[in-house]
Amino acid sequence: MHGSYDFASGISHADWIYCPCFIMDGDDVAKNEAGAPEVRAMWIPADQAQVVDTWSVVGMRGTGSHDFIVEDVFVPESHTCFVGEAAQEKGPLYDRRMVVTSIFVMLAGTPLGIARGAINELIELATDQTTSGSSTLLRDRPAVQAKVGETEAILSSARAYVLSTAGAAWMAACDGKEDPSREIAGARLAVT
Secondary structure (H helix, E strand, C coil), X not given: CCEEEEEECCHHHCCEEEXXXXXXXCCEECECCCCCECEEEEEEEHHHCEEXXXXXXXXXXXXXXXEEEEXXXXXXXXXXXXXXXXXXXXXXXXCXXXXXXXXXXXXXXXXXXXXXXXXXXXXXXXXXXXXXXXXXXXXXXXXXXXXXXXXXXXXXXXXXXXXXXXXXXXXXXXXCCCCCHHHHXXXXXXXX
């Protein structure tokens, strides 16, 4: 396989890299029975890719979401799959609807963490800062206290909502519920 990929978050720490690929038939993209392009997911060892240092950002620097290039890497079929295929392994971890839900739930940690950091920074700042119009510390102002409390409640509620709905979706999958659509929709709504 060969190709180039953008925004590979965490690639600097990865042992394996996920690479979705079009399957080629000569110079053309192969088509499935419905006439759509044939796409397979491939996993390659990270040392078989060339990381391109493209992640120059002020925020989220720690994600290390660099680009990468793969050139002439052989990928055995055992390291590929079509996401629409049934998993070879059994259990909730391999349920294809839960895989997508799990990814979304993990992504929710970033905005929740950013919000937590912002609240913590504001509280620290408010302990010794005033504004030009008043000598009263921000921490001692009722309006500031109310807004910090309201923000804390919103963040705590959002976090609890994500954890609760993700837990319900996971339990539905673990219990083998035939149609966990309601639980999965709840988790996706909470993440949003």
